[in-house]
Amino acid sequence: MTIRVVVADDQDLVRAGFAMILDAQPDIEVVAEAGDGFAAVGLAREHAPDVVLLDIRMPGMDGIEAARVICAETASKVVMLTTFDHDDYLFDALRAGASGFLLKDVRRDDLVHAVRAVTSGDSLLAPSVTRTLIAAFTSGSAALPLQASRLAALTARETETLRLLGAGLSNAEIAAALVVSEHTVKTHVSNVLAKLALRDRVQAVIAAYETGLIHPGTRAH
Template sequence: MDIIRVLLADDQALVRAGFATMLSVEDDIEVVGQVTNGREAAAFAAEHDVDVILMDVQMPVMDGIKATELITRAGRGKVIILTTFEREDYLFDAIRSGASGFLLKNAEPEDLIAAVQAVAGGYALLAPEVTVRVIERFARQLDAEGRDAPTSQPSGELQKLLESLTQREKEVLASMATGLSNAELAQKLFLAEATVKSHVSSLLAKIQVRDRVQAVVFAYESGLIRPGE
């Protein structure tokens, strides 16, 4: 059994202790470190083998958004952003910085555990319907502001990456961006679920993104689909 190595980044000791206690009951999860700010999180991830970082947003020295950007750009782990505030601007900033998920601190223990396991497995933390709603709004905001999306790829490079996909992979990506699960994709495209999983893994590698959240952003950014479609 593969062990998921988790780093906790929060400036409140009681919060870190609580998360560590909740996660320690799982045989496949190990808390390998606890830090108090974003700078320490980035440094720890650079020096240790970490799979998932549970990252608070508001911390001293360096906030969680900046730390997430440093960690994900270096490919040093997948980040779940934690916050006590259900604010969409945090979610937008988290996605922009390369986070793989977003979770409120008052989430139930089973939701926290499921989030860690899902992100470690390469899945989006957000429920499909929430992912679509958030990413669509995010895409509109990026379009209105003229900012780059999380892939940070020039438009020409995006088109090259998009063209590297087979027609079937484009169909899978477009359907995935509308919130369909693997099982639903299989039913819609008349494929075996194992075949869908293979297509998803292949297209993630080709478009150079870490997980389904970033793949959905890519689908909008590249023009494969448009907000509201």
């Protein structure tokens, strides 16, 4: 299967560089490039790509608003591009439905891995962005609207799956912890996402924190 990508960044060299790296992969095709959010939304509607790489700060419609529209209107996965790991728009982008963040100085191999990962249903955050996210939860500045009462919709096993997701475990690690197959874990994860109306694993991690299911520093056991 060929992964179809739209790259949106207002810096020509950055956009061209990312497109060149991705187009060089046998399983990835850059179907279009955009220099602002309006163009990115239009191209996402036109091409229905698997992944849209969106710069956070662009003229006209910024990446946050573009992500909100793309995630609401299409099935495309959105990965935000940022220059700074302390970007003020981190949480707004995650609320908008972004599947992850990459810093613009990302290594070639990590960029390619990111596109493949979100296409397969995984989510990602650059390590430094993850630290920013956890620090915000520690300080209480990332309060989000999901209430703990929403967890009542989950079965006991689904709640435990969410807790382990929040602790950063992979499907294989969750399977080992729960002594079940990876297929069963995938079913639990899918149920959690559906019942809590979450787009992907990034939002599941956030949900685990905002409902108080886990706290910064929690370790799986």
